[in-house]
Amino acid sequence: MFEKYTAPTAGEKITIGENSQLNVPNNPIIPFIEGDGIGPDIWNASVRVIDAAVEKAYNGEKKIEWFEVLAGEKAFNQTGEWLPADTLTAFREYLVGIKGPLTTPVGGGIRSLNVALRQELDLFACVRPVRYFNGVPSPVKHPELVDMVIFRENSEDIYAGIEYAEGTDEVKKLISFLREELGAKKIRFPETSGIGIKPVSKEGTERLVRSAIEYAIKQNRKSLTLVHKGNIMKFTEGAFKTWGYELAEREYGDKVFTWAQYDRIKDAEGTDAANKAQSSAEAAGKLIVKDVIADAFLQQILTRPAEYDVIATLNLNGDYISDALAAQVGGIGIAPGANINYVTGHAVFEATHGTAPKYAGLDKVNPGSVILSAVMMLEFLGWQEAADSIVKSLEKTIDQKTVTYDFARMMEGANEVKTSVFADALIKNL
Ligand SMILES: NC(=O)C1=CN([C@@H]2O[C@H](COP(=O)(O)OP(=O)(O)OC[C@H]3O[C@@H](n4cnc5c(N)ncnc54)[C@H](OP(=O)(O)O)[C@@H]3O)[C@@H](O)[C@H]2O)C=CC1
Ligand SMILES: O=C(O)CCC(=O)C(=O)O
Ligand SMILES: [Mg+2]
Numbered sequence: 001m002f003e004k005y006t007a008p009t010a011g012e013k014i015t016i017g018e019n020s021q022l023n024v025p026n027n028p029i030i031p032f033i034e035g036d037g038i039g040p041d042i043w044n045a046s047v048r049v050i051d052a053a054v055e056k057a058y059n060g061e062k063k064i065e066w067f068e069v070l071a072g073e074k075a076f077n078q079t080g081e082w083l084p085a086d087t088l089t090a091f092r093e094y095l096v097g098i099k100g101p102l103t104t105p106v107g108g109g110i111r112s113l114n115v116a117l118r119q120e121l122d123l124f125a126c127v128r129p130v131r132y133f134n135g136v137p138s139p140v141k142h143p144e145l146v147d148m149v150i151f152r153e154n155s156e157d158i159y160a161g162i163e164y165a166e167g168t169d170e171v172k173k174l175i176s177f178l179r180e181e182l183g184a185k186k187i188r189f190p191e192t193s194g195i196g197i198k199p200v201s202k203e204g205t206e207r208l209v210r211s212a213i214e215y216a217i218k219q220n221r222k223s224l225t226l227v228h229k230g231n232i233m234k235f236t237e238g239a240f241k242t243w244g245y246e247l248a249e250r251e252y253g254d255k256v257f258t259w260a261q262y263d264r265i266k267d268a269e270g271t272d273a274a275n276k277a278q279s280s281a282e283a284a285g286k287l288i289v290k291d292v293i294a295d296a297f298l299q300q301i302l303t304r305p306a307e308y309d310v311i312a313t314l315n316l317n318g319d320y321i322s323d324a325l326a327a328q329v330g331g332i333g334i335a336p337g338a339n340i341n342y343v344t345g346h347a348v349f350e351a352t353h354g355t356a357p358k359y360a361g362l363d364k365v366n367p368g369s370v371i372l373s374a375v376m377m378l379e380f381l382g383w384q385e386a387a388d389s390i391v392k393s394l395e396k397t398i399d400q401k402t403v404t405y406d407f408a409r410m411m412e413g414a415n416e417v418k419t420s421v422f423a424d425a426l427i428k429n430l
Contacts, residue, residue, distance in 0.1 A: 001093060004079070005086040011065025014095045014381070016345035022095070024381045026062045031090040035100020036072045037355025042367040043100050045423035049367075049390060050374045052427045057386040067094070071113050072102040083113050088120050091348060098349040098377055100370065103357070111161050114350070118154045121346050123339035124204065125211045126152035126315075128322045128352055129376070135398045136330035137410030143329050145306040149221075150325070151212035152318025154339055156204045157236075159315045163196035171195055200236035200314060202243050209244040211342050212312040213252055216287050219310075224248075224256075226291040227313040227321065240314055241291050248289045257281030258289040294321075301325060322352045333366030333406040334394075336373040338380070347380055349373040363418040366404040368394065371426070393429040397422070400429075 001007060012025035034043045047066065054062055069087040076082050091097045104112040118126070128150040132143045164171035174195055178184040187193055209226070216224045226245070230238030245260040257278060266274035282288065292300065294317050301308060301324065313321060326335035335352035351369030359365045371390060378387035398407070401414045402425045408416035417425065 002086045002089060004084070005069065005090065008065055008067045011067075013093065014345075016095065020343060020345060022345055022381065024383075026058075027065055028096070028381065029065045029067050029094050030377075031067045031069045031087075031094050031097040033069055033071045033087070033097075033099035033102070034074060035355065036074070036103040037101060037357045037360040038365045039072075039100030039102075039355060041359075041361065041363050041419045042351075042365060042370045045367040045419045046370040046374060049371055049393075049423050049426045049430075050378075050386075053386045053390045053393075053430055054378075054383065056430050057383070057389050062383065062386075069097075071099070071117070082110055083116055088117070091117070091121055091346065095345050096347050096349075096377065096380065098370075098374060101351060101353060101355045103355045112159075115159050115161070117348060118339050119159075121339075121341065121348065122155060122344070123341050123346060123348060124153065124155045124207055125340045125342065126150075126154040126318060126322075126337060127215075127340060127376070128152065128318075128335065128337040130322075130325040130329055130335065132329045133334065133395060133398050135401070135411075136334070137407055138328060138330050140302065140328050142305070146301070146325060146328050148301075148305075148308050148325060149215065149219075149310050150318055150322055151208060151215070151310065151312045152322065153200075153204060153208040153240075153313070153315050154318075155315075156199050156201060157315035158196050158198045160197065160199050162199070164194060166192055166194040198233070198236050200240055202239070205240050205243040206247045207343075209247050209312050210251065211340075212310055213248060213256070213287065213289070214342075216310040217252070217255055220285075221287065221309045222282075223288040223290060223308070224310045224312060225297070225308055226289070227294050227297045227311055227317055228291065229294045229317070230291075231293055237294075237314060237317075244291070244312060245289065252287070256287045256289050259291060297321070298324060301328065326352055331366075331406050332369065333404065334368035334372060336369050336371075336376055338373065338376045340380075347377070349377040349380075363420055364405055365419055366406050367419050367423060368404075389430050390426070393426045396429045397425045400425075 008029050011027045011029040014028045015023045034040050069090045071083050071087050102113045130148050175190050226241050228237040228241045230241045245258050248256045248258050262274045265277050326332045332353040337352050338349045340347040375387045375390050403414050404422050408414035
């Protein structure tokens with residue numbers, strides 16, 4: 001199976017059965033990437049918390065068999081490759097994995113390994129829940145009103161990496177094709193432009209929006225909002241909105257009420273009739289599917305966060321929105337995430353934040369994002385008891401004001417501790 005890695009001898013594989021149901025043994029093999037920068041600090045703390053929670057929740061009957069796989073600087077230093085083929089094989093074979101952050105240079109150098117993993121494994125949904133933990137210092141007055149789950153499309157948009165640098169033969173060819181064959185007249189400085197391409201497909205949109213609706217219905221959420229910049233990017237972001245509404249009505253007709261329906265009723269029968277139709281859909285517990293333009297959304301999440309619930313959006317919007325919303329509930333130190341293909345069952349869990357290089361090796365940063373990503377992983381495996389016990393312990397530890405520097409600097413009377421000591425406190429509070 002592997003070119004260079006040795007497959008673990010202990011533990012068993014997670015498999016997927018009919019109806020995309022996971023079969024999870026009591027000792028699943030789970031590949032992990034430690035990550036660059038702060039990766040080792042937060043991974044070493046997180047893995048202790050995860051193991052202790054599983055041990056305690058199941059009295060030793062369940063145990064994760066961790067399998068380290070390489071990517072990023074550690075991989076390059078040991079193998080000469082940034083993302084060895086064996087690492088992809090491991091995530092493919094064992095279905096579920098977890099990773100620390102990986103560095104991506106700006107303006108040149110290697111393309112993002114994080115994006116490569118998502119694309120290679122076709123992990124089309126980046127799921128990032130954002131909720132408030134009592135006692136966490138926040139820059140807004142009512143952080144508790146933020147309770148959103150972002151479904152970020154993870155396989156297309158400008159992340160496809162189709163871009164050509166200024167001055168190259170490729171960009172000259174492309175610009176002349178755009179101008180001469182397609183009549184593009186508005187490239188302001190054709191001699192000195194770089195060009196990036198933004199593919200957005202109907203299939204890609206539909207699978208993402210379908211996953212978000214399924215999640216919203218299962219979790220009894222009130223609304224799903226399609227966030228886009230479709231007024232400007234009509235055939236990519238505008239199409240995302242149109243395809244999203246069409247899919248919602250076609251596949252979930254009796255379970256949803258869309259703002260596209262609202263508009264049709266309004267045009268035919270007037271505003272009162274449309275308002276009535278929406279109110280009765282809400283009373284019947286239907287999921288309201290609505291949309292908002294991305295810039296307006298970014299101000300409304302600050303002014304009226306309670307109006308938003310599950311979010312479905314494109315790749316770049318989702319990237320910006322994840323960090324912005326994380327800040328509202330106390331920062332990127334407790335912002336978890338998952339990259340999931342709901343059809344094949346492949347999933348790689350990871351924090352929203354990056355490698356924070358200035359803190360690397362200082363045993364300083366908050367491991368909360370990776371720990372909460374592991375909570376999402378445990379839930380994905382159906383190990384709810386272990387997941388719940390970590391969340392309770394995190395709540396208790398924050399309540400005791402035992403926190404890392406990021407919270408301590410905004411908290412009165414905090415007991416600031418290192419990453420490893422924060423993990424000790426979490427384990428004690430399990
Ligand atoms: N999925 C991934 O692997 C990701 C990788 N990256 C990559 O990471 C590298 C660095 O990116 P950068 O833009 O600096 O973003 P980072 O998220 O790495 O760091 C930005 C700031 O966020 C805060 N922060 C990040 N992580 C934590 C944590 N665990 N606890 C507390 N605070 C934290 C720090 O704020 P402060 O300075 O205020 O203390 C830090 O300076 C880049 O190469 C980027 O491409 C970025 C995002 C995701
Ligand atoms: O791949 C990277 O380096 C950045 C990724 C990122 O910002 C994200 O996943 O939110
Ligand atoms: Mg990001």
